Amino acid sequence: MTNRQRTQHQRDVEESVTGATVWLTGLPSAGKTTIAYALAERLRAEGRKVQVLDGDEIREFLSAGLGFSREDRHTNVARIGYVAELLARNGVLALAPVIAPYADSREAVRKRHQSEGTAYLEVHVATPVEVCSVRDVKGLYAKQAAGELTGLTGVDDPYEAPAEPDLRIESHTQSVQESAAALHALLTERGLA
Template sequence: MTVTDRGATVWLTGLPSAGKTTIAFALAERLRGDGHRVEVLDGDEIRTFLSAGLGFSREDRHQNVQRIGFVAELLASHGVKVLAPVIAPYADSREAVRKRHDAAGTPYVEVHVATPVEVCSDRDVKGLYAKQRAGEISGLTGVDDPYEAPERPDGRIEAHTQTVDESAAALHALLVERGLA
């Protein structure tokens, strides 16, 4: 089996506007260019269908992450490189996804996109930080809802200190190191 046939899940966890989606798509393009089969399971997109109806309570956030973890493992077990740019704020939810992969012998790589909340809040791609400040929404991850940053992720990307391409290259190097790219 060549490295292009080996499936794996790469989970990008981090705050809203940290750059998870942007970096995942840059990495996806790079991997596709090398001949890998790639799927991006984007948190926002999944919430429009697979997790439609789920809200943002602790239980619903957990459920959302478990569903994405389930699909990710299935795809990865069939040789797909699955990139999951999904906030996944709770350590126990992420741990359950890792265990599911471990039990199946499917490689799992957790990456913390560690952009500080001040930078995320300035970027505010979806206007959520502004809405929270204005009192229009509550329960924003990292502001007035928990974000349990991974203590020992497989990789940590200080995305705000480098370009998107540099972040994608760093993740690519991590996959090469693990025999996955």
């Protein structure tokens, strides 16, 4: 295949691929972002357009000034959901590794996607709080234990786990690559990979 044929083939693949949003929800340090980036790497190697909407980056650049009240968390999730749906509507696979602790906020994002006819999958990275507190990637659990932080999701602030996610990943029982592979298999099954 010549370079020109490869370029045309790539365009044909991109035009025929449906976008979707994959929302990875779970406690802090559950493994959401790590799994999202591992999956993104695999999908890009397959020629797929992918964008990871990292919750921490979104807070810095799109939701600066928002706190962690229920209302502010809902606003943050709604903003991320809006961006994800726009990307997905335009053929991008949007991966959103975002805590999104409240079921009604996640449901609002799902309904927005449904109203636009855009595919949406909810993935629960179901890592127990005891494991997350040992991983403690950002030091949040240590700060909470020392009394320097309040409102930590899953400890002294609520986390409403999805009752019926499209996929439940127990990242504490399998490797990052196994978790990403399970999610890739779901996307393939739904015709989204």
